[in-house]
Amino acid sequence: xxxxxxxxxxxxxxxxxxxxxxxxxxxxxxxxxxxxxxxxxxxxxxxxxxxxxxxxxxxxxxxxxxxxxxxxxxxxxxxxxxxxxxxxxxxxxxxxxxxxxxxxxxxxxxxxxxxxxxxxxxxxxxxxxxxxxxxxxxxxxxxxxxxxxxxxxxxxxxxxxxxxxxxxxxxxxxxxxxxxxxxxxxxxxxxxxxxxxxxxxxxxxxxxxxxxxxxxxxxxxxxxxxxxxxxxxxxxxxxxxxxxxxxxxxxxxxxxxxxxxxxxxxxxxxxxxxxxxxxxxxxxxxxxxxxxxxxxxxxxxxxxxxxxxxxxxxxxxxxxxxxxxxxxxxxxxxxxxxxxxxxxxxxxxxxxxxxxxxxxxxxxxxxxxxxxxxxxxxxxxxxxxxxxxxxxxxxxxxxxxxxxxxxxxxxxxxxxxxxxxxxxxxxxxxxxxxxxxxxxxxxxxxxxxxxxxxxxxxxxxxxxxxxxxxxxxxxxxxxxxxxxxxxxxxxxxxxxxxxxxxxxxxxxxxxxxxxxxxxxxxxxxxxxxxxxxxxxxxxxxxxxxxxxxxxxxxxxxxxxxxxxxxxxxxxxxxxxxxxxxxxxxxxxxxxxxxxxxxxxxxxxxxxxxxxxxxxxxxxxxxxxxxxxxxxxxxxxxxxxxxxxxxxxxxxxxxxx
Numbered sequence: 001x002x003x004x005x006x007x008x009x010x011x012x013x014x015x016x017x018x019x020x021x022x023x024x025x026x027x028x029x030x031x032x033x034x035x036x037x038x039x040x041x042x043x044x045x046x047x048x049x050x051x052x053x054x055x056x057x058x059x060x061x062x063x064x065x066x067x068x069x070x071x072x073x074x075x076x077x078x079x080x081x082x083x084x085x086x087x088x089x090x091x092x093x094x095x096x097x098x099x100x101x102x103x104x105x106x107x108x109x110x111x112x113x114x115x116x117x118x119x120x121x122x123x124x125x126x127x128x129x130x131x132x133x134x135x136x137x138x139x140x141x142x143x144x145x146x147x148x149x150x151x152x153x154x155x156x157x158x159x160x161x162x163x164x165x166x167x168x169x170x171x172x173x174x175x176x177x178x179x180x181x182x183x184x185x186x187x188x189x190x191x192x193x194x195x196x197x198x199x200x201x202x203x204x205x206x207x208x209x210x211x212x213x214x215x216x217x218x219x220x221x222x223x224x225x226x227x228x229x230x231x232x233x234x235x236x237x238x239x240x241x242x243x244x245x246x247x248x249x250x251x252x253x254x255x256x257x258x259x260x261x262x263x264x265x266x267x268x269x270x271x272x273x274x275x276x277x278x279x280x281x282x283x284x285x286x287x288x289x290x291x292x293x294x295x296x297x298x299x300x301x302x303x304x305x306x307x308x309x310x311x312x313x314x315x316x317x318x319x320x321x322x323x324x325x326x327x328x329x330x331x332x333x334x335x336x337x338x339x340x341x342x343x344x345x346x347x348x349x350x351x352x353x354x355x356x357x358x359x360x361x362x363x364x365x366x367x368x369x370x371x372x373x374x375x376x377x378x379x380x381x382x383x384x385x386x387x388x389x390x391x392x393x394x395x396x397x398x399x400x401x402x403x404x405x406x407x408x409x410x411x412x413x414x415x416x417x418x419x420x421x422x423x424x425x426x427x428x429x430x431x432x433x434x435x436x437x438x439x440x441x442x443x444x445x446x447x448x449x450x451x452x453x454x455x456x457x458x459x460x461x462x463x464x465x466x467x468x469x470x471x472x473x474x475x476x477x478x479x480x481x482x483x484x485x486x487x488x489x490x491x492x493x494x495x496x497x498x499x500x501x502x503x504x505x506x507x508x509x510x511x512x513x514x515x516x517x518x519x520x521x522x523x524x525x526x527x528x529x530x531x532x533x534x535x536x537x538x539x540x541x542x543x544x545x546x547x548x549x550x551x552x553x554x555x556x557x558x559x560x561x562x563x564x565x566x567x568x569x570x571x572x573x574x575x576x577x578x579x580x581x582x583x584x585x586x587x588x589x590x591x592x593x594x595x596x597x598x599x600x601x602x603x604x605x606x607x608x609x610x611x612x613x614x615x616x617x618x619x620x621x622x623x624x625x626x627x628x629x630x631x632x633x634x635x636x637x638x639x640x641x642x643x644x645x646x647x648x649x650x651x652x653x654x655x656x
Contacts, residue, residue, distance in 0.1 A: 062104035073098055081105040081124060127151045135178055143181035147189045154191045162194035162226035170208055183214040190222040196230035203275050206237035209244055217249025224252040229259035232268035240300050242278040246285060253290030255325040256353035267326045267357045268292045276300030276309035286320040294324040299333035302375045310334055317341050325354060328362040333376035339383045348392035360392035366399040379403045388413055398423060416445025419454040432467035443468035447475035450497035470494055493518045499528040509538045519545040528556035537565040542572045543589055549577035554598060571611050595619040607631040613638045616645050625650040
């Protein structure tokens with residue numbers, strides 16, 4: 001029979017008699033209340049209804065000392081604590097199958113030595129009570145952590161106290177898990193934690209969470225990095241574990257109180273580090289003012305190590321990432337990562353007390369791969385439905401990674417890749433706000449260097465870019481650029497070296513002074529098997545401007561077909577190039593060609609206002625010009641052929 005152990009209470013029953021319990025009754029299982037006798041009126045004409053009696057119980061005063069001793073408990077007892085029990089430094093040996101429940105009281109100052117199959121309410125645990133023997137299980141798998149009961153010192157503290165705060169909190173995580181807690185809940189807490197132990201790896205010195213663990217915090221929870229001078233620190237680490245949720249709370253870095261005096265970059269001071277872990281969710285946290293990254297994602301070991309352990313299956317959602325000195329989020333190594341519905345604010349910016357440090361982005365995917373050696377792998381990553389404002393450099397950037405999808409985001413900063421394959425950038429809205437963005441930056445970047453052969457099979461589509469100096473820049477091979485809307489940019493699309501690619505069905509509109517549609521970069525040397533088709537271009541100066549293309553690769557060719565363009569009286573130009581096929585376009589604005597070879601102009605509709613329709617100015621060779629319909633408003637020529645052209649074949653064109 002299960003017993004219930006309570007302090008002595010006086011229970012008054014509105015019955016024929018008054019009863020009270022005594023100490024001998026403490027372990028007696030409670031029975032049903034004695035039935036209340038009632039009297040029926042003998043007057044049959046009476047209409048009064050008798051008032052039923054009510055049981056009343058005096059309220060329990062949970063601040064009074066208990067008047068019983070746990071040492072008298074028997075196996076199978078359920079012991080209710082609704083009073084104050086001071087163990088006076090003693091060790092209490094408990095039998096098996098004991099359940100100790102919280103009802104507003106407390107147990108302090110001693111040791112509870114449990115036997116098997118015991119249960120205790122988490123509310124009764126505190127730093128003055130030691131649990132020994134067999135580990136009991138918590139009554140509720142959610143452990144509510146009250147820092148005032150656990151010796152965590154809040155507010156500004158010395159390094160020693162901050163180190164103790166860290167050590168205690170880590171031990172409490174482990175203790176709660178050992179007791180069967182799956183959720184560790186913190187509400188009001190504002191404390192500093194020292195995590196820059198130089199004798200261990202930065203992840204090991206952090207506040208580490210165990211596997212199968214949910215750290216649940218509130219808007220009243222503030223974990224702060226103790227100011228330090230270490231170039232590599234981590235406030236909280238999810239390191240070589242699995243099945244972890246970090247939810248809520250504020251993570252404060254020390255970027256403006258850090259000691260940078262040794263001259264190092266100190267870019268590795270992260271608020272949260274996920275390393276070599278699986279099945280992790282970071283939800284609703286706020287990371288602010290980290291000396292490095294708000295969240296850093298990596299592996300344990302390198303990809304070539306036998307013990308290599310990547311981060312796998314990570315979700316970051318509903319978070320606010322603010323003013324971190326390096327990046328909001330960095331991904332060095334990981335796969336199956338989703339970053340969605342987050343807000344990124346002012347990452348990488350300078351503050352009055354600390355300069356930002358490169359690369360200064362909201363999200364940077366940067367797997368290390370040097371000299372053909374693969375150190376890290378970043379792949380199968382989705383970045384979606386986020387908002388970004390104020391980043392010092394890019395918003396979202398693939399420095400090195402594959403199978404990355406960046407979609408449905410609203411950003412002020414640029415989006416792009418340096419070295420990536422099989423990635424997609426789609427349906428994002430990018431609006432320039434700074435003067436630098438409007439005068440010298442690129443909204444969408446599809447590669448940087450033509451020598452990076454890891455760029456291929458990428459798609460950029462459905463995006464809207466407004467107000468940047470350059471809407472989109474593309475380089476390398478097997479890229480598809482389509483259905484983008486580029487508004488009021490100085491230049492719509494710039495092509496660097498490019499092959500086996502398509503640029504189609506884009507809309508480029510700009511009223512910016514001397515704005516241009518699709519042009520080539522000055523350093524471009526090769527465009528081959530590239531099709532530019534079905535684009536709509538409406539700009540001020542030139543729909544197309546291409547030069548110095550395929551001069552050393554005369555077998556290369558590229559097609560500009562079925563586009564509709566307007567350059568408001570300006571002229572497009574094709575200079576010093578080879579292999580152009582310009583067919584079936586509808587154009588308002590003239591064309592000028594200098595030093596072109598092996599090219600064709602056919603079946604175009606050209607209308608100009610004061611400029612020459614087709615101006616083959618000089619030094620052109622092996623050019624076919626036929627079946628073009630040209631309308632001139634003014635006195636200009638339809639087609640000009642200067643005498644220093646060779647093999648310029650002009651036929652079947654009409655001029656009005």
